[in-house]
Amino acid sequence: MGVEFQLDHQDHHKVEDFLARQSAGVGAITLHAKAAKYQASAAEAAIAAGLDVLYDPRTERLEYPGLTLNGLPGYTGEPYDLDRLVARADERQLLVDAVLTAHPDVVTIVTPPHFLVRDHRSAHLNLALAEAARLATNKRVRPVLTLKSRLNQELSHEIVKIYTEAGFTELDLRFTPLGSENDGIPKIRSAFATARLFRDAGVRVILGRSGNVGQAAFALGHVDGFSVGVGQMEHVDHAADVSRQNRPPTLNADGKKAGGTWQGVYLPGIAATVSMRRAKELLGHSDIRTRLGCRVDSCGASLFGPIDDYRTHYLHSRAGDVAALIETPEAWRPKLETDRLRRAIEMRDLVNAAYRKGSDPELKTRTLHSLVDGIQEDVRAAAA
Structure with missing residues (x-):
């Protein structure tokens, strides 16, 4: 599917x-x-x-x-x-x-x-x-x-x-x-x-x-x-x-409903969807932007591809990951996914240590670690 x-x-x-x-x-x-x-x-x-x-x-x-x-x-x-x-x-x-x-x-x-x-x-x-x-x-x-x-x-x-x-x-x-x-x-x-x-x-x-x-x-x-x-x-x-x-809606100066549904920017390098403001800050660092961003389709022709068209970027990033899994033999899929999650954990730790402003929330890694451990459990159980 x-x-x-x-x-x-x-x-x-x-x-x-x-x-x-x-x-x-x-x-x-x-x-x-x-x-x-x-x-x-x-x-x-x-x-x-x-x-x-x-x-x-x-x-x-x-x-x-x-x-x-x-x-x-x-x-x-x-x-x-x-x-x-x-x-x-x-x-x-x-x-x-x-x-x-x-x-x-x-x-x-x-x-x-x-x-x-x-x-x-x-x-x-x-x-x-x-x-x-x-x-x-x-x-x-x-x-x-x-x-x-x-x-x-x-x-x-x-x-x-x-x-x-x-x-x-x-x-x-x-x-x-x-x-x-x-x-x-x-x-x-x-x-x-x-x-x-x-x-x-x-x-x-x-x-x-x-x-x-x-x-x-x-x-x-x-x-x-x-x-x-x-x-x-x-x-x-x-x-x-x-x-x-x-909760009551937030109204603007004209008394009309302000804002809308939050939609974020997906950064494949950290496997996380973040606010537009934070995505701009992170992709603005030349140290890490290539490890966080995307070079697929239209993103390859822009320094800030995930930001320029965040919806299309989100679509091809999520679909691309799944397409890669489907093309991979079932026995190798857990390894492919584990590698993705481990890279994301490493990058989140790096961002937290060196590229996070004081007001920015820390990128948590508990769920990613839990998934990696869970995948390893499944692999061991299948081999037993």
């Missing part, structure tokens, strides 16, 4: 142009919940390249009071009572119908409504919504499962059992919180083990919104692919997302 790109409001033109030129390493794109109607050309470019197209309904936010979610399918102005939804098949069907109606015709895989899985009850609710969606469409249906990052084994096995018995053969699996720069080995080990349970049961798994963790899981064969945004959505933190959306 490969890497999947989840589009934000302003990504579609860059994604369309990128896919028209190359698509190696890319498995699909996902259209934005509110901007999908403007993204038809990007979807058509994806289909022409033989890729899948999905739509993100973002229904996991619908249960929380205080959020303004105008434009999301199924939003009524009031939060959903999940206990009521569990008991009312008619209300579940209304939500499913709203989500399916919001899916553009160009979508090749349907995403059913979904909520955070906290326990057995919410797991069965998500399954019921997914089954109702499958009965209402002739297209493939890929449920989204957002699980706690340290899920107990009993619930993990039950979820695998109920989804496979229901006949689902593909899932978007997300763990919260996971993918930050401070994840330890136990959390990563738990997420990989749950993903592997689904894979062993014959389910194709995409590790949703997961940058370095997703790429490592793909290299190890624990998942069939992973998804990211374009310069964002490289980790999952459900609670933080809800809290952020619950």
Whole structure:
């Protein structure tokens, strides 16, 4: 499958142009919940390249009071009572119908409504919504499962059992919180083990919104692919997302909403997405710029390629890494990924020691070290 790109409001033109030129390493794109109607050309470019197209309904936010979610399918102005939804098949069907109606015709895989899985009850609710969606469409249906990052084994096995018995053969699996720069080995080990349970049961798994963790899981064969945004959505933190959306918007001097979605600049040398300001500072150092930057495609004709067109750079960097893994024999992929992570750790340590201003946060390496250790564990286990 490969890497999947989840589009934000302003990504579609860059994604369309990128896919028209190359698509190696890319498995699909996902259209934005509110901007999908403007993204038809990007979807058509994806289909022409033989890729899948999905739509993100973002229904996991619908249960929380205080959020303004105008434009999301199924939003009524009031939060959903999940206990009521569990008991009312008619209300579940209304939500499913709203989500399916919001899916553009160009979508090749349907995403059913979904909520955070906290326990057995919410797991069965998500399954019921997914089954109702499958009965209402002739297209493939890929449920989204957002699980706690340290899920107990009993619930993990039950979820695998109920989804496979229901006949689902593909899932978007997300763990919260996971993918930050401070994840330890136990959390990563738990997420990989749950993903592997689904894979062993014959389910194709995409590790949703997961940058370095997703790429490592793909290299190890624990998942069939992973998804990211374009310069964002490289980790999952459900609670933080809800809290952020619950805060009043920042207004400018005219009383209008200021700012927008944060999108960063990906620096392959440190395997990290940083702010535009910090990317300019780091790439401005002649000592390290060639070790941090990129010389692929248009980046090769510019001293500041990753900055000049950060969206296209992000696309070809992520897709290029995955394409390289796909072209590598499976037995050698862990070594290729380990080498990438170790180089990034070395460069992060160097930046922290010699190229960090006092106000800049330190580049953390705990997650990268955990991934390297996890890969080594897997390799030793496979050889035993």
